[in-house]
Amino acid sequence: MVKQVVQLRINGEDYEVAVEPYRTLLDCIRDDIGLTGTKKGCDLGDCGACTVLVEGKSVNSCLMLAVEAQGKDVTTIEGLAQNGNLHPLQEAFIQYGAVQCGYCTPGMILSAKALLDENPHPTELEVRQAIAGNLCRCTGYVKIVEAIMAVAGTG
Amino acid sequence: MRFEFVQPSALQEAMQFLASHQDEAAILAGGTDILVQVKQKKRLPKYLVNIKGVSGLDGITYNGQGLRLGALTTIRTIETSPIIKEKYPVLAEAAATIGSVQVRNRGTLGGNLCNASPAADMAAPLIALGATARILGPQGERTVSMEEFFAGPGKTVLGPGEVLAEVAVPPPSPRSAGAYIKLGPRKAMDIAVVGVAAVVTLESQGDRCRDVRIALGSVAPIPLRAKKAETVLRGQVVSYDLAVTAGHKAMEEASPITDIRGSAEYRRDMVGVLTRRAVLRALEAART
Ligand SMILES: Cc1cc2nc3c(=O)[nH]c(=O)nc-3n(C[C@H](O)[C@H](O)[C@H](O)COP(=O)(O)OP(=O)(O)OC[C@H]3O[C@@H](n4cnc5c(N)ncnc54)[C@H](O)[C@@H]3O)c2cc1C
Ligand code: FES
Ligand code: FES
Numbered sequence: 001m002v003k004q005v006v007q008l009r010i011n012g013e014d015y016e017v018a019v020e021p022y023r024t025l026l027d028c029i030r031d032d033i034g035l036t037g038t039k040k041g042c043d044l045g046d047c048g049a050c051t052v053l054v055e056g057k058s059v060n061s062c063l064m065l066a067v068e069a070q071g072k073d074v075t076t077i078e079g080l081a082q083n084g085n086l087h088p089l090q091e092a093f094i095q096y097g098a099v100q101c102g103y104c105t106p107g108m109i110l111s112a113k114a115l116l117d118e119n120p121h122p123t124e125l126e127v128r129q130a131i132a133g134n135l136c137r138c139t140g141y142v143k144i145v146e147a148i149m150a151v152a153g154t155g
Numbered sequence: 156m157r158f159e160f161v162q163p164s165a166l167q168e169a170m171q172f173l174a175s176h177q178d179e180a181a182i183l184a185g186g187t188d189i190l191v192q193v194k195q196k197k198r199l200p201k202y203l204v205n206i207k208g209v210s211g212l213d214g215i216t217y218n219g220q221g222l223r224l225g226a227l228t229t230i231r232t233i234e235t236s237p238i239i240k241e242k243y244p245v246l247a248e249a250a251a252t253i254g255s256v257q258v259r260n261r262g263t264l265g266g267n268l269c270n271a272s273p274a275a276d277m278a279a280p281l282i283a284l285g286a287t288a289r290i291l292g293p294q295g296e297r298t299v300s301m302e303e304f305f306a307g308p309g310k311t312v313l314g315p316g317e318v319l320a321e322v323a324v325p326p327p328s329p330r331s332a333g334a335y336i337k338l339g340p341r342k343a344m345d346i347a348v349v350g351v352a353a354v355v356t357l358e359s360q361g362d363r364c365r366d367v368r369i370a371l372g373s374v375a376p377i378p379l380r381a382k383k384a385e386t387v388l389r390g391q392v393v394s395y396d397l398a399v400t401a402g403h404k405a406m407e408e409a410s411p412i413t414d415i416r417g418s419a420e421y422r423r424d425m426v427g428v429l430t431r432r433a434v435l436r437a438l439e440a441a442r443t
Contacts, residue, residue, distance in 0.1 A: 044191050046344070051257055060187075063261060068186075129251075129256075132343035
């Protein structure tokens with residue numbers, strides 16, 4: 001199959017990769033670009049482990065083709081820390097014990113970031129709705145919700 | 156997963172390609188249905204035709220003629236649009252029940268309808284609102300009412316090369332309101348076991364019901380308009396008991412199946428309960 005060249009801007013850096021048309025953005029980010037913070041769980045849109053931001057909006061990167069991301073601005077978990085300092089959400093997840101195995105954490109934090117960028121002071125219900133598409137098999141969600149509310153100043 | 160990717164920039168080009176590769180090509184909108192189906196090998200199109208580069212299929216307009224929703228309008232946009240929340244809150248309410256934020260950010264209205272699942276959450280409220288589908292094809296343009304748009308599970312009335320371009324919703328009547336109630340195992344991320352939409356319009360004065368439209372999801376091969384249930388209510392002052400009777404009529408109209416999400420008996424019972432609740436809730440909202 002003929003590969004297509006795709007230009008992506010990931011965490012502010014420009015990348016050019018040649019991909020098959022059926023390559024998902026998820027596989028492209030992990031295997032072609034080598035940023036493995038984004039996780040693959042179900043590969044079907046159900047678990048949210050693959051959540052990244054495209055033009056600021058949260059999407060399941062397993063349900064988006066790399067060719068569809070041509071020219072788009074993508075944020076992955078690697079893009080959150082600035083100058084060696086963790087993002088406030090990352091700090092809060094550590095502080096509140098919202099990370100256990102960590103597999104859901106990158107997607108969870110990006111869903112939370114998308115929420116807070118749009119709605120800086122969400123209610124608990126709004127937080128829970130925002131992370132409804134991110135499954136966590138370890139924490140029971142309570143600490144995750146607390147961590148997000150703490151960053152929002154509504155906890 | 157394997158296919159070729161076709162990226163037309165004009166609608167004409169897209170329709171021609173689709174018409175000449177009928178069984179081999181499928182439209183890709185948000186991909187939240189079709190990419191899952193391709194990964195699960197339920198569909199194996201040779202070509203996916205991305206219509207997101209085609210102009211004129213996106214956007215929301217509202218004026219005296221009503222609401223127009225481009226097929227590429229995302230579910231998230233419908234959920235959060237101020238004009239939809241003000242004029243057609245039932246649509247925003249239904250959109251909010253679909254999947255997750257991530258799914259709603261990618262998933263489109265056109266995809267939800269053209270995937271033609273009997274459980275598609277946008278279908279029942281649009282049928283209840285009297286919406287129409289504007290279809291463009293190699294032979295030109297045609298308009299089909301939303302209740303006639305579905306032909307069976309996974310099937311619509313779209314012919315070779317035809318594309319759903321837009322959904323039009325008539326202006327809301329004064330003293331009218333809608334409700335959509337979705338029953339699912341989880342509050343989020345699950346498709347409906349039963350979904351019921353009702354839109355009630357009251358006479359300009361008093362409590363008499365001038366018009367009512369009811370649509371049922373997940374309980375028939377297609378999203379179904381419950382006309383007999385409507386007849387029970389139209390022209391009447393709707394009491395609780397009358398809403399119960401309408402619910403019983405809707406149960407007769409439904410033809411549910413048993414699957415992992417629920418038995419046919421349970422679904423039929425829930426049609427009765429949810430029809431009653433949706434009618435009473437819409438009625439209450441129409442009064443205020
Ligand atoms: C985790 C998850 C949860 C979900 N939850 C729900 C839910 O709760 N309720 C619900 O209703 N759905 C749900 N869905 C299904 C799906 O997200 C929606 O149906 C969505 O609106 C589909 O839109 P899309 O743009 O992604 O469609 P696509 O996958 O791009 O397309 C779907 C079908 O429609 C055709 N098509 C698309 N646009 C057009 C057009 N303009 N003209 C002609 N044909 C067209 C395509 O060829 C394809 O056959 C869920 C999906 C996932 C992955
Ligand atoms: S890997 Fe994408 S949602 Fe599970
Ligand atoms: S911390 Fe293990 S899945 Fe969430």
